[in-house]
Amino acid sequence: MVLIDTSSASVSTRRLTTAKAMVEGISQEMERDPSVFVLGEDVGAYGGIFSSTTGLLERFGPHRVMDTPISETAFMGLATGAAVEGMRPIVELMFVDFFGVCMDQIYNHMAKIHYESGGNVKVPLVLMTAVGGGYSDGAQHSQCLWGTFAHMPGLKVVVPSNPFDAKGLMISAIRDDNPVVYMFHKGVMGLPWMAKNPRSLGPVPEKPYEVPIGKASVVRTGKDMTIVTLSLSVHHALDAADDLAQQGIDCEVIDLRSLVPLDREAVLESVSKTGRLLVVDEDYQSFGLSGELAAVVAETDPRLLKAPVSRLAIPDVPIPYSRTLEYAVLPTMERIVSAAKRVMA
Amino acid sequence: MDNLTRLGLYKTMVLSRSFEEAILRDYHADKKPAWDIGAGLIPGEMHLSAGQEPVAAGVCAHLTADDAVTATHRPHHFAIAHGMDLKLLAAEIFGRETGLGKGRGGHMHLFDPSIHFSCSGIIAEGYPPALGQAFAFQHQGKNSVAVAVTGEGAANQGAFHESLNLAALWKLPVVFIVEDNDWAISVSRDASTSIRSNAVRATSYGLRGTRIQDNSVEGVWDAAKTAIERARAGEGPSLIEVQTVRLWGHFEGDAQAYRNDLDTLIDPIPAYANQLESDGILTPELVKGIAEDAKSRVDDAFEYAKSSPFPSAAEVGNYVFA
Ligand SMILES: Cc1ncc(C[n+]2csc(CCOP(=O)(O)OP(=O)(O)O)c2C)c(N)n1
Numbered sequence: 237m238v239l240i241d242t243s244s245a246s247v248s249t250r251r252l253t254t255a256k257a258m259v260e261g262i263s264q265e266m267e268r269d270p271s272v273f274v275l276g277e278d279v280g281a282y283g284g285i286f287s288s289t290t291g292l293l294e295r296f297g298p299h300r301v302m303d304t305p306i307s308e309t310a311f312m313g314l315a316t317g318a319a320v321e322g323m324r325p326i327v328e329l330m331f332v333d334f335f336g337v338c339m340d341q342i343y344n345h346m347a348k349i350h351y352e353s354g355g356n357v358k359v360p361l362v363l364m365t366a367v368g369g370g371y372s373d374g375a376q377h378s379q380c381l382w383g384t385f386a387h388m389p390g391l392k393v394v395v396p397s398n399p400f401d402a403k404g405l406m407i408s409a410i411r412d413d414n415p416v417v418y419m420f421h422k423g424v425m426g427l428p429w430m431a432k433n434p435r436s437l438g439p440v441p442e443k444p445y446e447v448p449i450g451k452a453s454v455v456r457t458g459k460d461m462t463i464v465t466l467s468l469s470v471h472h473a474l475d476a477a478d479d480l481a482q483q484g485i486d487c488e489v490i491d492l493r494s495l496v497p498l499d500r501e502a503v504l505e506s507v508s509k510t511g512r513l514l515v516v517d518e519d520y521q522s523f524g525l526s527g528e529l530a531a532v533v534a535e536t537d538p539r540l541l542k543a544p545v546s547r548l549a550i551p552d553v554p555i556p557y558s559r560t561l562e563y564a565v566l567p568t569m570e571r572i573v574s575a576a577k578r579v580m581a
Numbered sequence: 582m583d584n585l586t587r588l589g590l591y592k593t594m595v596l597s598r599s600f601e602e603a604i605l606r607d608y609h610a611d612k613k614p615a616w617d618i619g620a621g622l623i624p625g626e627m628h629l630s631a632g633q634e635p636v637a638a639g640v641c642a643h644l645t646a647d648d649a650v651t652a653t654h655r656p657h658h659f660a661i662a663h664g665m666d667l668k669l670l671a672a673e674i675f676g677r678e679t680g681l682g683k684g685r686g687g688h689m690h691l692f693d694p695s696i697h698f699s700c701s702g703i704i705a706e707g708y709p710p711a712l713g714q715a716f717a718f719q720h721q722g723k724n725s726v727a728v729a730v731t732g733e734g735a736a737n738q739g740a741f742h743e744s745l746n747l748a749a750l751w752k753l754p755v756v757f758i759v760e761d762n763d764w765a766i767s768v769s770r771d772a773s774t775s776i777r778s779n780a781v782r783a784t785s786y787g788l789r790g791t792r793i794q795d796n797s798v799e800g801v802w803d804a805a806k807t808a809i810e811r812a813r814a815g816e817g818p819s820l821i822e823v824q825t826v827r828l829w830g831h832f833e834g835d836a837q838a839y840r841n842d843l844d845t846l847i848d849p850i851p852a853y854a855n856q857l858e859s860d861g862i863l864t865p866e867l868v869k870g871i872a873e874d875a876k877s878r879v880d881d882a883f884e885y886a887k888s889s890p891f892p893s894a895a896e897v898g899n900y901v902f903a
């Protein structure tokens with residue numbers, strides 16, 4: 237069973253790709269609020285390398301949709317400055333892997349200004365960025381790195397896995413008074429030039445709606461074990477759960493949707509029921525999300541667990557180029573099935 | 582400039598083009614009918630340098646294997662002009678264990694210590710390491726130089742400006758190359774850069790700055806000769822910007838709908854062949870022979886690559902640490 241929370245919006249039969257759903261969210265907010273604008277590399281005529289801004293230039297013109305030079309420090313800082321003065325920028329970092337050239341603007345400025353000012357200054361912006369691998373783009377273009385951003389106090393982090401959440405989380409992110417890092421996996425966008433999961437096309441209501449930041453979603457109910465995951469891995473986990481069901485293992489799958497704030501209650505509630513936790517994370521294993529979730533359970537009540545917590549994440553190697561190597565480290569459906577069986581054994 | 586040198590420049594350009602035509606063919610061959618970037622024998626992003634060969638050929642003609650080159654996400658022409666073994670290069674692009682990086686790197690991450698070659702997929706980030714290589718050469722008492730390459734789009738990145746200043750301040754034996762192909766993906770130079778010439782920026786940082794306006798391999802050769810000799814003589818760093826041309830898409834699969842200059846592009850290789858023919862250095866037979874020779878070297882390299890084994894999944898964790 238798939239439970240998608242549609243309570244905040246009317247049920248829709250219109251189907252969009254995740255990319256189109258994101259753009260629709262941005263577009264409706266730009267319509268509503270003249271302080272919203274978009275900047276980044278190739279977000280204008282090109283429409284975003286991963287189609288995150290398609291048609292916005294044509295619709296809103298070059299004063300609200302701006303191609304920048306390849307100067308991430310400058311335009312990341314520009315977004316922060318504009319936000320401080322009351323605008324609501326949406327700034328795209330083409331691949332999250334490029335954060336290295338502009339991280340100071342992100343974690344020392346964007347993230348900390350509200351706190352350092354004693355709450356007197358707000359930085360309402362959206363930093364949207366493409367994440368993830370699976371198509372042999374090598375070690376500098378395939379990382380997820382959400383754990384890195386979630387680690388920094390002051391940044392909200394959202395990671396949609398499907399079109400419905402993509403639109404709703406985008407609208408919530410734009411309306412939020414904090415910097416929100418919006419991380420979209422290339423593999424969930426529904427791009428015509430990349431292998432795609434069938435769920436990258438899905439129902440999206442036409443009216444604007446919010447998906448609350450900080451709320452996970454139980455995308456499949458089950459009693460034997462809880463698989464907590466996010467982004468593209470949600471789809472692999474759902475496929476794995478179908479397979480495991482045939483083998484008599486009934487998995488509950490949680491799509492976190494947000495990392496900051498983290499919906500600890502949703503995880504604990506599910507683990508209290510199933511007694512088993514498998515975390516599936518396309519980010520590096522150590523010092524990240526999977527360890528954080530294990531800590532959530534351990535700090536609350538380790539007796540909830542009938543088996544040790546298990547993690548399937550990138551085993552602390554850079555993402556390799558060659559397909560045989562890359563698929564040895566990515567959390568594929570097959571690897572989730574094996575990991576789940578080990579948890580039950 | 583003697584005839585042999587001119588012929589050499591031509592051959593280098595042809596070899597690079599021949600290699601990339603083969604990549605182009607194989608890259609697209611098995612991505613049909615539904616084009617999937619991750620599918621086929623060569624998956625992933627593919628940035629080809631067709632049209633920019635004059636820059637690499639003209640610069641690398643003055644280098645030996647003891648000199649360093651740091652290239653970009655579009656690295657093949659510099660790799661080939663600097664003398665990289667085509668077999669190791671092809672095998673890496675095909676993701677094989679016999680490749681330069683044993684399949685771990687891919688086409689944007691080529692490391693060949695035997696010719697001090699490296700490249701990076703992060704824009705402008707090849708400039709800073711070149712400073713270090715130049716610094717090391719200086720301290721080791723070597724006569725070597727480091728050549729760092731970027732595109733004109735990269736020249737708006739902080740690393741570019743920091744590197745120019747530091748190189749000039751410490752008088753490092755570096756030569757910076759800017760390949761101005763007018764485009765950074767879909768963003769034109771005029772839409773991204775406040776001034777027309779990076780030679781001016783170089784001058785303002787205290788470097789010798791030159792801009793070559795016509796993608797001429799001989800113009801590049803001349804400018805590089807001076808710059809590299811000065812660097813070797815301890816007279817400090819230079820920057821050479823070349824107006825070049827990106828004949829193909831930013832990456833393969835780029836529909837280039839944003840591009841309005843496609844019918845004005847001049848392919849520098851046939852243009853140079855014509856020039857050499859009219860100077861009596863090349864004949865149509867020689868042109869044919871050079872192309873065939875290049876093709877057979879490339880075919881051998883591809884043969885080697887395609888018959889090489891894939892890396893073993895069990896060894897994915899090797900080489901994280903020394
Ligand atoms: C820091 C960083 N920002 C953005 C990118 C994405 N990107 C890859 S190539 C490219 C354009 C580069 O243009 P230019 O420097 O002119 O080189 P060209 O592609 O024309 O050879 C961009 C923006 C990147 N790889 N690294």
Ligand SMILES: [Mg+2]
Pocket residue numbers: 732733734760761762763764765766
């Ligand atoms: Mg360029």
